[in-house]
Amino acid sequence: MTLPAKERTYEKGVETYDTTGLTPATAVQTLQMLQKNLWLGQSHFGFDGTINEITPGTTYELVATTQSGHILKNLVGDFTLDGDLVGRSIELQNSTNPLNDGIFVITAVIDANTIQYTNANGVAGAFGGEYRVSDGRFTARGGAFPAWVCKGSSAGSTGKGAGMDGRDRWHALSDFQFTSTDVANHSWFVLQNTLNGAEILIDHARDTLQRRGQGLVSCENGFTGGSTTTRPSATDEFMFAGIPFVTNTGYWFITENWQSTVIQIIFIASTDGMQDFMIARRLGTYEGRFLGTGIAGDPETGSLIPWNGNNTYVIFPDGRSRSLFGNFMSYGEYNDSPRVVITVDKDGVGPGPTAVVCFMTAEMFVSQAVGRWHPYSPETFGKLFPVHRIGLASAVVGYRGRHAYIPDLLYSGESEDQGVAQNNTLPGDGTNLWIKVGHFFLPWDGSDLRRF
Amino acid sequence: MPLPTLLKTWEFITNVPAGGDTAITTYQSQALAIKNTLTNTVTHIFNRGNIQLVSGSTYRINPGDTTFDPADIGSVVGFIIKIRGMTSAANNGDYTVTGQVDVGGGVYVLEYTNGAAVAEAIVGSVNAIGTDFTFPLELVHSANYPLSSSPSGVGDGVDRIETLGHWNHSSNLQSYFVLRNTVTGTEFLLQNGNSTTADDNRGVVRVAMAPNVFDAPAYNGSIPTGPSRKIQGGTAPGHVTFIDSFNNSWFILNLVADARFHCMISSDGEQLRAFWTYDGLDRMFMLDGFVRNANAAWALDPDTPTVATLSFPGNATGERATFAIMNDLERVALSRLPPPSPGILPKYNAVGHLTSEGYGSAALGENIIVPNELSGEWPLAPVGIAVNTPQYRGRMGMLPDIWWSSTALSAGHTFPNSTSRDFIQVGDLVLPWNGDVPEFM
Numbered sequence: 001m002t003l004p005a006k007e008r009t010y011e012k013g014v015e016t017y018d019t020t021g022l023t024p025a026t027a028v029q030t031l032q033m034l035q036k037n038l039w040l041g042q043s044h045f046g047f048d049g050t051i052n053e054i055t056p057g058t059t060y061e062l063v064a065t066t067q068s069g070h071i072l073k074n075l076v077g078d079f080t081l082d083g084d085l086v087g088r089s090i091e092l093q094n095s096t097n098p099l100n101d102g103i104f105v106i107t108a109v110i111d112a113n114t115i116q117y118t119n120a121n122g123v124a125g126a127f128g129g130e131y132r133v134s135d136g137r138f139t140a141r142g143g144a145f146p147a148w149v150c151k152g153s154s155a156g157s158t159g160k161g162a163g164m165d166g167r168d169r170w171h172a173l174s175d176f177q178f179t180s181t182d183v184a185n186h187s188w189f190v191l192q193n194t195l196n197g198a199e200i201l202i203d204h205a206r207d208t209l210q211r212r213g214q215g216l217v218s219c220e221n222g223f224t225g226g227s228t229t230t231r232p233s234a235t236d237e238f239m240f241a242g243i244p245f246v247t248n249t250g251y252w253f254i255t256e257n258w259q260s261t262v263i264q265i266i267f268i269a270s271t272d273g274m275q276d277f278m279i280a281r282r283l284g285t286y287e288g289r290f291l292g293t294g295i296a297g298d299p300e301t302g303s304l305i306p307w308n309g310n311n312t313y314v315i316f317p318d319g320r321s322r323s324l325f326g327n328f329m330s331y332g333e334y335n336d337s338p339r340v341v342i343t344v345d346k347d348g349v350g351p352g353p354t355a356v357v358c359f360m361t362a363e364m365f366v367s368q369a370v371g372r373w374h375p376y377s378p379e380t381f382g383k384l385f386p387v388h389r390i391g392l393a394s395a396v397v398g399y400r401g402r403h404a405y406i407p408d409l410l411y412s413g414e415s416e417d418q419g420v421a422q423n424n425t426l427p428g429d430g431t432n433l434w435i436k437v438g439h440f441f442l443p444w445d446g447s448d449l450r451r452f
Numbered sequence: 453m454p455l456p457t458l459l460k461t462w463e464f465i466t467n468v469p470a471g472g473d474t475a476i477t478t479y480q481s482q483a484l485a486i487k488n489t490l491t492n493t494v495t496h497i498f499n500r501g502n503i504q505l506v507s508g509s510t511y512r513i514n515p516g517d518t519t520f521d522p523a524d525i526g527s528v529v530g531f532i533i534k535i536r537g538m539t540s541a542a543n544n545g546d547y548t549v550t551g552q553v554d555v556g557g558g559v560y561v562l563e564y565t566n567g568a569a570v571a572e573a574i575v576g577s578v579n580a581i582g583t584d585f586t587f588p589l590e591l592v593h594s595a596n597y598p599l600s601s602s603p604s605g606v607g608d609g610v611d612r613i614e615t616l617g618h619w620n621h622s623s624n625l626q627s628y629f630v631l632r633n634t635v636t637g638t639e640f641l642l643q644n645g646n647s648t649t650a651d652d653n654r655g656v657v658r659v660a661m662a663p664n665v666f667d668a669p670a671y672n673g674s675i676p677t678g679p680s681r682k683i684q685g686g687t688a689p690g691h692v693t694f695i696d697s698f699n700n701s702w703f704i705l706n707l708v709a710d711a712r713f714h715c716m717i718s719s720d721g722e723q724l725r726a727f728w729t730y731d732g733l734d735r736m737f738m739l740d741g742f743v744r745n746a747n748a749a750w751a752l753d754p755d756t757p758t759v760a761t762l763s764f765p766g767n768a769t770g771e772r773a774t775f776a777i778m779n780d781l782e783r784v785a786l787s788r789l790p791p792p793s794p795g796i797l798p799k800y801n802a803v804g805h806l807t808s809e810g811y812g813s814a815a816l817g818e819n820i821i822v823p824n825e826l827s828g829e830w831p832l833a834p835v836g837i838a839v840n841t842p843q844y845r846g847r848m849g850m851l852p853d854i855w856w857s858s859t860a861l862s863a864g865h866t867f868p869n870s871t872s873r874d875f876i877q878v879g880d881l882v883l884p885w886n887g888d889v890p891e892f893m
Contacts, residue, residue: 379846401824
């Protein structure tokens with residue numbers, strides 16, 4: 001079938017991380033940090049150093065002298081390794097002098113440890129807080145910072161504390177308090193999409209295996225509350241990963257089996273901030289997790305009024321078992337099981353919005369999707385593999401019906417390593433508008449990432 | 453879903469009865485109703501009563517019973533009445549209806565002018581033909597039993613099925629006619645079955661899709677059985693054979709009383725739908741049309757590939773236009789399929805499925821058996837076409853102005869159900885409708 005036109009333009013961010021030699025807890029903590037920062041479009045973190053005034057009252061240099069918290073890509077204390085940082089944003093938090101906090105534009109990279117920016121209220125002095133630098137991957141979305149922001153966080157301890165205050169407290173492994181001895185503590189993070197309204201809560205609490213957590217979403221109402229000992233909650237929350245405190249449950253996105261391997265995380269975001277897809281996969285295998293948020297379209301007109309809500313959907317992984325390919329971006333996982341949550345305020349006047357799960361529909365005949373027939377053979381005419389738009393349909397009593405479709409996400413042939421192979425991009429003319437992952441085609445940014 | 457906007461404008465003929473004269477063998481009048489409806493428009497068929505001189509050269513056709521009700525058909529003034537088989541040959545001919553008169557007692561008569569007419573009791577048959585529809589179907593072959601003594605003129609366009617007596621059979625002799633959609637090129641063969649089995653008077657329907665056409669089967673020869681539900685191509689008659697034996701013959705052409713025929717066609721002639729109703733249900737379904745958003749490699753012009761589909765009812769509980777039939781079974785035929793190897797002329801047609809959106813191993817309309825509990829609307833899913841036949845596999849395109857509905861709704865359900873009736877449910881499919889109260893007799 002002919003590839004459809006994308007409804008939006010997309011950018012991507014790709015990170016890889018080698019967990020070889022790490023403990024399960026360290027691997028999970030590190031990967032959670034990686035995901036969080038990729039979501040936020042941020043990559044650079046530092047803790048200690050000095051803010052040096054260059055021109056009194058305006059221009060400052062941040063000299064990062066210690067890199068103890070650097071655990072992410074390229075973060076080895078060398079600002080020059082992240083490409084041209086000039087023009088990107090830097091955010092400072094928890095400075096010794098609060099006047100030094102804020103978001104500024106980098107005007108120069110002086111050397112490996114020094115960048116320059118302007119802060120009219122800046123004060124020269126030792127820097128005891130955190131800074132982070134946008135990685136520049138989502139520049140089309142209205143600036144260096146993407147649609148996603150940190151709504152609040154908890155480091156699970158009294159030091160950094162907790163709050164729904166926009167502060168990112170996840171900088172070091174010590175900010176994750178979920179070891180077996182941290183009986184009552186919660187480390188959590190709320191990601192908020194300021195454009196489509198979706199919120200994702202990552203929560204870690206006590207777990208004897210030290211590698212599990214909970215994942216919850218709120219499509220509309222948002223998370224509130226939370227402390228170092230309790231997670232935030234939302235009236236329309238839906239737990240898509242984890243059963244609190246139950247052994248052998250609660251794998252959140254990255255699971256225990258990601259030790260001693262190379263993990264790749266791909267973040268695909270529309271430039272208008274309305275659609276985001278994140279894939280975490282074990283490189284060289286068909287194991288992984290898929291998570292997405294966005295604004296659903298009306299099935300007939302494309303308008304955005306399919307139900308009484310903000311039209312935001314969240315695609316979630318099953319989160320309760322090891323991530324073999326059988327439940328990773330497959331028809332079996334998303335067409336046969338409800339793996340999308342929406343929030344519905346049924347009477348339109350509230351209160352009482354409800355999280356409702358939906359199936360991702362596909363075009364079918366004889367009880368299975370077109371793409372599941374002859375998955376390794378292209379269509380006779382045109383030698384193409386089928387691609388199909390995806391709808392949302394709920395079987396939850398009280399909310400039954402076909403409600404909307406998912407823009408810019410397509411079902412394809414049920415093949416992984418034959419036919420349209422995993423990671424292949426389409427069309428084959430070098431424009432690379434779509435990429436095949438599992439049984440899906442996701443929008444791509446034009447780059448050739450085959451066999452990545 | 454919200455009721456969709458039609459892509460095409462449609463013309464309708466709905467609730468066509470088999471015939472107004474209950475004494476007429478039903479299968480005969482039903483066949484005539486179908487033929488005349490598809491080729492032009494039949495409004496009524498009757499053969500009782502007499503021809504009466506009114507004054508001068510004005511005559512009346514008095515059907516002599518109360519079943520000829522204009523409410524069934526509307527005004528036929530200006531239509532052509534065709535009189536055949538009269539004792540006085542001077543009474544035969546085609547005349548324009550000048551009056552439609554209620555003579556009381558529930559009897560209506562038609563007036564016309566024939567300067568040579570002779571008053572007499574009707575022994576032949578009369579039907580009234582309208583001209584206000586633009587169906588692009590033409591009759592290309594016909595043969596009648598018992599009047600013709602030799603095979604009919606192939607492709608001469610002569611309509612030899614003009615009276616009830618022309619639709620008959622004996623042993624291996626049978627009447628038939630072939631209609632061709634001049635826009636799509638699809639041909640429909642309706643054939644009276646022979647009487648060599650106990651299943652007397654059965655009808656047979658076959659479809660040939662362009663570029664294949666029917667050779668006219670000889671009325672006095674054996675009925676060509678053809679392969680059983682296979683693709684027959686290359687050699688004449690080169691048609692897709694849906695019906696391969698009398699036992700799979702079309703139910704409504706048999707001895708069924710009170711069946712209703714409904715047909716609709718887009719004003720550009722590119723889409724045709726027809727279905728028959730009986731005993732409260734749709735019984736047979738027929739579709740012919742061009743594919744929309746066709747696989748571009750299927751044909752050079754993606755708008756011209758053609759599909760046709762039929763249900764195959766063999767008895768009162770036969771196939772209907774349901775998910776179980778149209779989605780699960782190969783009930784759509786596709787034409788103009790170039791072969792896999794280039795440079796070879798089109799030779800074969802293929803059969804496939806009507807696809808539907810769905811989840812969890814079932815179609816949307818099979819899963820969702822209540823109106824959308826947020827919007828109050830029933831699901832309407834687009835209808836696609838997919839072929840699973842080796843050498844022709846793939847998703848081939850869409851059909852316009854047709855949707856899948858829910859299995860929870862009954863045949864004849866209209867949308868909106870009590871007001872304008874813009875759409876109607878036939879089996880599990882939804883079609884455009886003209887607002888009439890649908891008769892599913």
